[in-house]
Amino acid sequence: MHDEIKVKVRFCETDVLGHVNNTSYFIYIEEARVQFFGKLGSPLTADNWPFILASASCDFMEQAYFNQELIVKTAISKVGGKSFHLEHIIEDANSGNMIAKGKAVIVYFNFTRQKSEEIPDELRSVLEKYLAHA
Secondary structure, eight states: OOEEEEEEOOGGGBOTTSBBOHHHHHHHHHHHHHHHHHTSSSOOOTTSOOEEEEEEEEEEOSOOBTTOEEEEEEEEEEEOSSEEEEEEEEEETTTOOEEEEEEEEEEEEETTTTEEOOOOHHHHHHHHHTBOOO
């Protein structure tokens, strides 16, 4: 199972070459990730945020442009003891062509103790519903 959001490219997200700047894709992926986290159970606020981003990458397949509508699909590729891996696919909303694909490693983190912790069983079961099956 995966989650998806729509993004419309804003003018400020393009560069002098006329296409979406590479840094903007990380913003799209972050938006998808934050919305995805909101669907995992209890409401998240800055006071009870249990995740840190340990790693993020993005590969670019095609160019995207101002006013283009994109779909960002998010799925989980792995659930470990203290972390899980997200995969993101960014597609053109009209053609379905893959524009970019990204990966992120998310660590379950206790900010009071400043330490990673085991993913609670309740959260693990929700995460596993979004596990991508090969």
